Amino acid sequence: MASALDHVAWEACLLDPRRDRVLESYARRKMGMPVPSIRYFTSVPWLARALIDLHPEYGLLMHLDQHTADVLTLVVSQENSCRFCYAAQRALLWAQGMSEARIQRVEQNLSRADLVPRTVAAIAFGRSQSRVGPAGAQEALQALRRAGFSDDEMKEIAFTVATTDFLNRAFSIPAIPSRPLEQMPEQMHMRLLRPLINRVLQRHRFRGRATPLERLPSYPYVRLVKAYAGSPIAPALGQTIEEMWASSHLTRRCKLLMLAVVARGLGCQVCAFEVSEALQREGLHEPTLTQVLTHLDAPDLDVLERLLVRFARDTIWFEPAALQRRTRGLRDYLSGPQLLEAIGVASLANGLCRLGAMVMGHS
Amino acid sequence: MTWTVVTAAVLVIIAILGGALYRQRRLNQNLRSQLEAAAANLEKLQQACSRLAPAGVVQRLIADDVQPGTGPKAERKVATALFVDLVGFTAMSERLEPAVLARVLDGYYQRMSDAIDEHRGQVGSFVGDGIVAYFGATQPNPWQCDDAVRAALAMRAAIDEYNGELDREGLPRLSIGIGIDRGPGLAGLMGSRDRKEYAFIGRSVNIAARVQALTRIHQVDILVTETVRDDLDPGFVLVPMPAEPIKGLTKPVMTYAVRRRSTGREPAVG
Missing domain, CATH: 1.20.1290.10 (AhpD-like)
Incomplete structure (x- = not known):
């Protein structure tokens, strides 16, 4: 079946399937x-x-x-x-x-x-x-x-x-x-x-039903989750964010840095503020954060963070094949689960940041 | 007798309907193949267009369903303009056969364009042996100055590598001059009713071109203005150059030669 995206270049898959x-x-x-x-x-x-x-x-x-x-x-x-x-x-x-x-x-x-x-x-x-x-x-x-x-x-x-x-x-x-x-x-x-x-x-495929929000995630985007209180979206979103923070393949600081870069790249002040507060709670000094956000680099970053802030930036506007090739280069530095978690964090950051600007701006 | 007539009539009607159905199906098949051929032509046209304008711009025009003679509205943006030019091109063009010259130039354009693409810039236009590129003109890019200077360093490396190839073929070496400036301007599809191109128009484009010309005076290959320097990652090693007057500006302009990026801490990826 001919599709409008048949011409889009698509590299070979970067991940190995694993049964669970x-x-x-x-x-x-x-x-x-x-x-x-x-x-x-x-x-x-x-x-x-x-x-x-x-x-x-x-x-x-x-x-x-x-x-x-x-x-x-x-x-x-x-x-x-x-x-x-x-x-x-x-x-x-x-x-x-x-x-x-x-x-x-x-x-x-x-x-x-x-x-x-x-x-x-x-x-x-x-x-x-x-x-x-x-x-x-x-x-x-x-x-x-x-x-x-x-x-x-x-x-x-x-x-x-x-x-x-x-x-x-x-x-x-x-x-x-x-x-x-x-x-x-x-x-x-x-x-x-x-x-x-x-x-x-x-x-x-069924319609959503009103669902009470029982627990809020403990990190940024709490306001975003609250904005959907009463909808089944809120617990689904809250649980995803909570599980993302809890996962240990990448440090919380590294994840927050990736979120901050995406927020900066998209120009979302609301998200940038929440994420920078959380980063300061993680012990990152403001001058370091400013340098990371201004130049995607700072002396205090470790090798992984330095790679992943750049990677996060690449996910904001992209052409699939070019991004897939760049991401393939990361496999030399990251373990499989680290790479996949980085992909997940960057992807979620792009979604959350766009949602944050819309919903927190308007609610 | 009556039954025979009725049966015959039914058979005739079925035959007529069957015939009509058959014709309709053939017609449908014909239309479908025409549609597929049109889609294939459109696809070829899109691929051809992507050689004439940045791919992102072509995609955007298609998505916006832009009609001939119209265009998406131009927007005010702050972008970084990079101008690269071949040094000594006129002398070289007089020495080389046209076919050889064209091949050398194609290799140069390709390498420069790749370096620009790799660092999220868009090639605006080829002006003789010069190339105008923009960073942050089509999409928001808070890291546009760093990107432009990284692209310039990548161009320098690409020319060094290309010179190795030219040496092996016994052809003259190329050298480039690059000027970079940042400032506000108008970005969008611009031109006459019959011919438009995606462009960024602003003073920074002219300044970048004129700063590029200063590379001959200062005997360096990459120069940035003070505006770019102020936004640049401190990891880049810059050397201040004496202020020089440039056309269109009342005061002499301070420029900075870009040597390299100092830290060397970045792993090379991609």
């Missing part, structure tokens, strides 16, 4: 079917779980209609040139019964002016957030409001876009193979199984 029955069955339970790509992420369990738990298709959206969420995922994946996520979204639409011709029409319609104003505004928002980031946040929000979206819908749009930005990076940076998904509609056994897959998907 617990995580694989967790993914299967949540999504209703085996998720082979999860094997690439099992050495960093928080990231593997985040890829499942933060996926907007499975029980996180209470207000935004599923069609707008599907279109947003497609648009943002296209903007970020993520072949994997784009193929996954296309495969999802195909499994739901859409013909190839109809999927192509949906793709073509994404750039047409005869769509309803709400869809146009949502698409423009997705593009602006992926392309400009927080700098264009307020203008994009105003456009959503004018198109008639409620505050709750706007928050869910922001979440869908930000989480797709996160997923796109998590799959793009290590070059997770997209061919199996791209070829799915051409395989006879998948065609025969399509009605069954559709039924399973329908059972697992």
Whole structure:
């Protein structure tokens, strides 16, 4: 099935798949079917779980209609040139019964002016957030409001876009193979199984229900999690952030430095403030932080930190193949789990920072 | 008798419907192959365009569904302009055969463009044997001065390596002059109704070009202005040069020659 991203260069995968029955069955339970790509992420369990738990298709959206969420995922994946996520979204639409011709029409319609104003505004928002980031946040929000979206819908749009930005990076940076998904509609056994897959998907793609927020993460982005209080997004987000801090492949200071660099690169003052406070609590002096943020380097940084602040910066605006080649170079300095955790932290930082500028700015 | 007529009529109707269905399917197949051919042509066009403008700019124009004769609005931005030029090109161009000269120049353009791309810059245009590049013009980049100077150092290394190749072929060596300045300007698609290009227009572009010319006077290859120096990582080793007047500015301009990056602590990645 020819896709709009077939021309996007994609390197060989940087990671070796590794089986983990617990995580694989967790993914299967949540999504209703085996998720082979999860094997690439099992050495960093928080990231593997985040890829499942933060996926907007499975029980996180209470207000935004599923069609707008599907279109947003497609648009943002296209903007970020993520072949994997784009193929996954296309495969999802195909499994739901859409013909190839109809999927192509949906793709073509994404750039047409005869769509309803709400869809146009949502698409423009997705593009602006992926392309400009927080700098264009307020203008994009105003456009959503004018198109008639409620505050709750706007928050869910922001979440869908930000989480797709996160997923796109998590799959793009290590070059997770997209061919199996791209070829799915051409395989006879998948065609025969399509009605069954559709039924399973329908059972697992459900609307979110109001969920109390029982625990707040102990590090930055607490305000962001609080902004979603009452929505199932809040506990999912809180747990991911908490597990990310708890994971020990990289130090907290290193993770915070990566978050700070992404916040600086995206020009998000809200995130930068929260992260710099946390860094000072970790014992990093302000002049060092200033030097890191101004020049991506400081004498106090260790080799790993020096490499990863630069890597974090590379994940803000990127072309997949170029970033994949740069990331491959890191394998000489980092262990497999360290590299994967770095990919996860940078990806999450990009999502959180875009979300933070939107939601904390507007709530 | 009646049944025979009815059966015959039904068969005729089925045959007509079958024929219509067959024709429709062939028509659909035909249309689909036309659509695929159009998509392939569009793809080729996009690839051709990417050789004429920065890939990011082409993507953006396609995503924005820009129509001929229009363009995305230009935006005010602060960007860093880098101007690189070949020293002694005129003399060399008189000595070499046109085909050899073109090949030498292609090698030079390619290496300079790679160094710019590698450090997140965009090649704006080729001006004779000169190249104008921008850092931070298409996307926000708070590290644009560091990037521009890193690109300049990468260009120096690339020219050294290229000179090795030229030596082996018995061709004349190349040397470059680079000027870098930072300042506000207008970034976007600009030009006439029939011909537009993505450009960054501002005083810093002119200053970068003129500072580049000062490399001949100071006998160095990379010069940055005071504005760039103020934003630069202290790890870069700079040597102040005497102030020189440049066209368009009332006061003489202080420039700094870039020697190298001192720390050497960075592992080489990518």
